[in-house]
Amino acid sequence: MQKLTNLLMNPILVKEFRGRMRSWKSILILVLYLLIIAGMTLAFIYMQGGNSRYMNPGRSREIFMVLCVLQLGLIGLVTPGLTAGVVSGERERQTLNILLTTQLSPTKIILSKLTSALAFIGLLVTTTLPLYALILLYGGVGPGQMLAVFGYYLIAVLLFGSIGIFCSSWFKRTGVSTVIAYGITVFILGGTGAAALMLQEWLRYVNRMVTTPVEFTEFFYVAGLNPVAQMLSMFSPDILLPVMNTAHVGAEGFPLPAWLYYLLVYVPLIALLLFLSVRLLSPVKRPLFTRKARKIQETQEVSSK
Amino acid sequence: MIRIVNLTKRYGKFLAVNHLNMHIPAGTVFGFVGPNGAGKSTTMSVLATLLQPTDGQAYVGGFNVVEEPAKVRELIGYMPDFFGVYDNLTAVEYLDFYAGAYNIPKEKRPALIQDLLELVNLSGKANAYVDTLSRGMKQRLGLARCLVHDPQVLILDEPASGLDPRARIEMKDILKELKRMGKTIIISSHILPELAEMCDLIGIIEQGELIALAPVDQIHEQVAGHRVLRIRLTDRAEEAYAQLHYLEGVVHAEVDGNTLLIKYAGDDHGQTELLARLVKNGLPVLSFAEEAGNLEEVFLTVTKGVGS
Numbered sequence: 001m002q003k004l005t006n007l008l009m010n011p012i013l014v015k016e017f018r019g020r021m022r023s024w025k026s027i028l029i030l031v032l033y034l035l036i037i038a039g040m041t042l043a044f045i046y047m048q049g050g051n052s053r054y055m056n057p058g059r060s061r062e063i064f065m066v067l068c069v070l071q072l073g074l075i076g077l078v079t080p081g082l083t084a085g086v087v088s089g090e091r092e093r094q095t096l097n098i099l100l101t102t103q104l105s106p107t108k109i110i111l112s113k114l115t116s117a118l119a120f121i122g123l124l125v126t127t128t129l130p131l132y133a134l135i136l137l138y139g140g141v142g143p144g145q146m147l148a149v150f151g152y153y154l155i156a157v158l159l160f161g162s163i164g165i166f167c168s169s170w171f172k173r174t175g176v177s178t179v180i181a182y183g184i185t186v187f188i189l190g191g192t193g194a195a196a197l198m199l200q201e202w203l204r205y206v207n208r209m210v211t212t213p214v215e216f217t218e219f220f221y222v223a224g225l226n227p228v229a230q231m232l233s234m235f236s237p238d239i240l241l242p243v244m245n246t247a248h249v250g251a252e253g254f255p256l257p258a259w260l261y262y263l264l265v266y267v268p269l270i271a272l273l274l275f276l277s278v279r280l281l282s283p284v285k286r287p288l289f290t291r292k293a294r295k296i297q298e299t300q301e302v303s304s305k
Numbered sequence: 306m307i308r309i310v311n312l313t314k315r316y317g318k319f320l321a322v323n324h325l326n327m328h329i330p331a332g333t334v335f336g337f338v339g340p341n342g343a344g345k346s347t348t349m350s351v352l353a354t355l356l357q358p359t360d361g362q363a364y365v366g367g368f369n370v371v372e373e374p375a376k377v378r379e380l381i382g383y384m385p386d387f388f389g390v391y392d393n394l395t396a397v398e399y400l401d402f403y404a405g406a407y408n409i410p411k412e413k414r415p416a417l418i419q420d421l422l423e424l425v426n427l428s429g430k431a432n433a434y435v436d437t438l439s440r441g442m443k444q445r446l447g448l449a450r451c452l453v454h455d456p457q458v459l460i461l462d463e464p465a466s467g468l469d470p471r472a473r474i475e476m477k478d479i480l481k482e483l484k485r486m487g488k489t490i491i492i493s494s495h496i497l498p499e500l501a502e503m504c505d506l507i508g509i510i511e512q513g514e515l516i517a518l519a520p521v522d523q524i525h526e527q528v529a530g531h532r533v534l535r536i537r538l539t540d541r542a543e544e545a546y547a548q549l550h551y552l553e554g555v556v557h558a559e560v561d562g563n564t565l566l567i568k569y570a571g572d573d574h575g576q577t578e579l580l581a582r583l584v585k586n587g588l589p590v591l592s593f594a595e596e597a598g599n600l601e602e603v604f605l606t607v608t609k610g611v612g613s
Contacts, residue, residue, distance in 0.1 A: 011405030019393045094389035098450070101353050101383045102406035103375070284357045284371050 012112035080181035083164025196223035311361035323513035336504035337493040382451030392436035407454035441472030
């Protein structure tokens, strides 16, 4: 309990929450976020209904998919903006050096900043819950799928957040850090999809003379990197595994479960980015490898004698 | 309390600090003097665990700054030459944030913050947003922030820079109070007479090398190679000049009204003989005093403007 209290009373979190909730920008982001996501979802519902004056419940699955993609896109839009200035901003405000001389370790600083961004995105996503409730009301989507989607959101926020924090630790200026963080986010959200489509066309070209059934497993490994394709594969698995000369395949045709592949790639990447951010933030870097560390220690012992 | 052994710091080819050796006893106020770019801030950053030395060691309270930075941070309060504040916090919230950062229990913080604000004369601004404070007030708030965990050592890099005369005086008074509290203080400043008034020990650094380290009343002698004697007489100053100016050890002598100024390079025994000679010859000596020396002059003599 004491540990939990300490964690919740972490001074950086308290300061960040306080600062964020006092800023009109946060309210503006919240309003814009809701306007965009609700406006687009309701517009899609209206278009799906055509001229009829009722909602077609059979279409709720499609609406859910649109809402999920929209939400993921907006998370990709907001997260780098929230995180790409957390370290460089402290540096520019000339508060970083002071912070580093306190008892707060670089690890605690980085993780607190990430948690703060995560909490704000959590607030944004939570405010959109009524839209999900609207869809769940008409069926077509199970609570398990809903939870899985939120799992994908969590990984996406952690991924884009750690990219933002890494850029912020690496680049001294927030402007540069923000541009690079958005560049990488756009690549992950769009670039991996475009690369997968190009690969698909190339595979179709290479296999154009083949008449037997073909599954493009190579495609799975590229498309599986795309968060949007990953999330939609829950509803239609052939997004990640296109085939030729055969009927539609299910998720059982994947070389390994899609979510597992996603986690295997991105969780270590998130951990690596956070580790590098902590290392970049540490003013005095200890050698990573023991042999080098031992050599330095020996040199210091000799010089102290 | 602070020991620096062969400290060297290079930035590429630029040698910022070159084999610096220093020892500052506990309770000492140490003035760090040098032109811009001499290596003062670099040395202070190393002591504040913010910079890894290229070579050599530095210890604060017996802890190596590279090996045990967490323990060193418990002992020090660091105020850089330029620092920012979190604009969207009040003065109390600002200090509360740093109290939390130093793991001070929540229930102890209100009384502590009140005491600190009183110490730096900011009690009236407790609930004011930090961005509404003047530069001098922010500087004092920064000093209060340094003291939040009651550190034994204060590392203050140009704490009076950019302040108006009143703010300087206020800052000086707070530092004198901290000296009375027995803190070990390292302070760098370009306002040299201020340092002379506050410091016990002065170190002059140029181009990364320590060129003089002595108690403030001896620094002039150590640097210039002579001490300045001010002899006030009620009358017959010219006669006193004639008695002394040719003696061994007297480098220079000049008469200024009823005062005789002598640059003396001899020892203590020789100095007593000067006085004895004047008295023996019946000259009306009102006072015979050794001057601490003009620190500005010392600074200019030693640094020779190389850093500018």
